[in-house]
Amino acid sequence: MKYSSQTRLLVAVDCVIFGFDGTDYKLLLIQRGFAPEKEKWSLMGGFIQPNESADEAASRILEQLTGLTEVYMEQIQAFSTPERDPIERVIALPYVALIDIEKYKTQINDDFHARWYNIKSLPNMIFDHKEMVELALNKLRYKAAFHPILFELLPEKFTLPQLQAMYEGLYDTKIDKRNFTRKVLSTNLLKKENEKDKSSSKKGAFYYSLDEEHYKENFTNIHNFIPRNEIPVGNE
Amino acid sequence: MKYSSQTRLLVAVDCVIFGFDGTDYKLLLIQRGFAPEKEKWSLMGGFIQPNESADEAASRILEQLTGLTEVYMEQIQAFSTPERDPIERVIALPYVALIDIEKYKTQINDDFHARWYNIKSLPNMIFDHKEMVELALNKLRYKAAFHPILFELLPEKFTLPQLQAMYEGLYDTKIDKRNFTRKVLSTNLLKKENEKDKSSSKKGAFYYSLDEEHYKENFTNIHNFIPRNEIPVGNE
DNA sequence: TGGTATAGTGTAAAAAATACAGTTAATAAT
DNA sequence: ATTATTAACTGTATTTTTTACACTATACCA
Numbered sequence: 130m131k132y133s134s135q136t137r138l139l140v141a142v143d144c145v146i147f148g149f150d151g152t153d154y155k156l157l158l159i160q161r162g163f164a165p166e167k168e169k170w171s172l173m174g175g176f177i178q179p180n181e182s183a184d185e186a187a188s189r190i191l192e193q194l195t196g197l198t199e200v201y202m203e204q205i206q207a208f209s210t211p212e213r214d215p216i217e218r219v220i221a222l223p224y225v226a227l228i229d230i231e232k233y234k235t236q237i238n239d240d241f242h243a244r245w246y247n248i249k250s251l252p253n254m255i256f257d258h259k260e261m262v263e264l265a266l267n268k269l270r271y272k273a274a275f276h277p278i279l280f281e282l283l284p285e286k287f288t289l290p291q292l293q294a295m296y297e298g299l300y301d302t303k304i305d306k307r308n309f310t311r312k313v314l315s316t317n318l319l320k321k322e323n324e325k326d327k328s329s330s331k332k333g334a335f336y337y338s339l340d341e342e343h344y345k346e347n348f349t350n351i352h353n354f355i356p357r358n359e360i361p362v363g364n365e
Numbered sequence: 366m367k368y369s370s371q372t373r374l375l376v377a378v379d380c381v382i383f384g385f386d387g388t389d390y391k392l393l394l395i396q397r398g399f400a401p402e403k404e405k406w407s408l409m410g411g412f413i414q415p416n417e418s419a420d421e422a423a424s425r426i427l428e429q430l431t432g433l434t435e436v437y438m439e440q441i442q443a444f445s446t447p448e449r450d451p452i453e454r455v456i457a458l459p460y461v462a463l464i465d466i467e468k469y470k471t472q473i474n475d476d477f478h479a480r481w482y483n484i485k486s487l488p489n490m491i492f493d494h495k496e497m498v499e500l501a502l503n504k505l506r507y508k509a510a511f512h513p514i515l516f517e518l519l520p521e522k523f524t525l526p527q528l529q530a531m532y533e534g535l536y537d538t539k540i541d542k543r544n545f546t547r548k549v550l551s552t553n554l555l556k557k558e559n560e561k562d563k564s565s566s567k568k569g570a571f572y573y574s575l576d577e578e579h580y581k582e583n584f585t586n587i588h589n590f591i592p593r594n595e596i597p598v599g600n601e
Numbered sequence: 602t603g604g605t606a607t608a609g610t611g612t613a614a615a616a617a618a619t620a621c622a623g624t625t626a627a628t629a630a631t
Numbered sequence: 632a633t634t635a636t637t638a639a640c641t642g643t644a645t646t647t648t649t650t651a652c653a654c655t656a657t658a659c660c661a
Contacts, residue, residue, distance in 0.1 A: 178372065
């Protein structure tokens with residue numbers, strides 16, 4: 130028994146993969162290996178296979194490219210206009226992923242000719258991939274203002290100046306150090322380590338790490354990481 | 366030229382249609398007319414047709430059932446586990462819709478044996494429709510705390526007590542009248558009318574209406590309609 | 602005319618957010 | 632050894648926002 134009279138469609142997931150290099154946000158793009166728009170830049174994507182869910186497909190595709198698993202990913206809105214892919218109709222389910230750019234370096238898969246692009250100077254991209262990136266960025270900016278998702282981009286140990294730079298990078302703004310520190314520490318998500326990171330100053334900055342227990346419990350809580358007037362007008 | 370080797374899948378939209386009757390939130394369900402689970406309760410849904418986007422499909426399906434167009438609708442997360450529909454694999458794109466329950470009454474399509482169910486006592490539903498409803502409710506609770514979406518459920522003219530009842534219903538809580546009024550009016554989204562609604566008290570309550578200009582401009586702004594501790598831990 | 606039921610209104614206290622600048626620590630240079 | 636340098640670190644006063652809380656006003660009805 131089947132829904133026999135109905136039209137079936139291709140369904141793909143596309144991964145909007147962001148990384149942060151300490152100063153700037155980067156987007157991981159690949160060079161499309163086949164026509165149309167061969168060699169133009171594209172999000173890493175792939176069709177959903179018969180035996181997998183969209184989430185599984187997204188993880189699979191992310192792993193193919195980066196070698197990484199257990200990465201923060203979130204589905205964003207489906208793209209479904211009939212003409213979006215000129216070859217054949219494809220419904221796209223985009224996912225945002227945040228990865229620690231350092232971890233990626235060790236596992237890169239060169240088959241795809243991937244490259245990090247600064248989000249401030251993205252190349253032309255195929256189809257509606259640019260829109261997907263905009264949507265993903267918007268969602269990220271909105272969500273990161275209230276939830277500690279950016280912490281996913283950090284290595285195990287990180288400093289408060291690093292964390293602040295991540296927020297400043299995402300919103301392209303300067304944040305007062307004292308106020309930022311106070312807000313972040315008041316969430317109780319962080320544990321102070323005894324060690325210092327000396328790589329960026331003579332004095333050195335203390336390392337912090339996620340207090341895993343509090344982090345998971347309080348992940349969905351509403352925090353306030355950045356000043357109100359920096360939050361983009363968002364709809365998510 | 367086609368992506369010939371790939372599997373194509375059915376893609377459906379399902380509409381999670383909420384209404385508010387002045388006291389309670391209701392969900393519009395239909396009795397499924399075909400097997401499996403014939404006559405069990407179901408969200409109104411339908412397959413995406415070759416010539417339409419998911420948004421268009423959702424509008425079409427909503428109109429089929431309710432006769433209503435230009436309704437607030439928003440896509441929520443795709444449901445895609447391979448086994449969710451026992452007949453054949455279907456990717457579902459659920460949409461939340463908010464409709465003015467009074468408007469619906471005049472346009473109801475009886476073909477579908479639709480019924481409003483109080484969200485506090487929902488019947489068993491087919492497949493994963495219950496999960497969709499939970500997700501939709503959660504998203505609604507989260508979003509309505511910051512954005513004036515519930516205003517979509519109101520008739521053209523409404524009173525502050527009515528508006529407050531809508532918020533109290535959604536969060537199942539009591540809100541202080543003075544604080545609520547102050548917050549709502551400070552958004553500048555409302556215009557006070559000279560007329561009163563006498564239907565619910567002897568004194569009568571003044572009507573308000575949306576200040577359309579401010580409403581559209583400020584829709585995406587972040588407001589604060591309900592007390593912090595009533596906002597459900599949400600992730601959207 | 603008094604009773605009744607809901608609408609409407611203000612203020613003080615607490616909490617949160619903001620604006621703002623000098624001190625500290627470690628290293629490097631002299 | 633002293634000094635210079637650079638980024639990390641820290642506190643307070645002010646403003647704004649949020650909360651808690653209770654009495655008066657209005658219109659109808661008996």
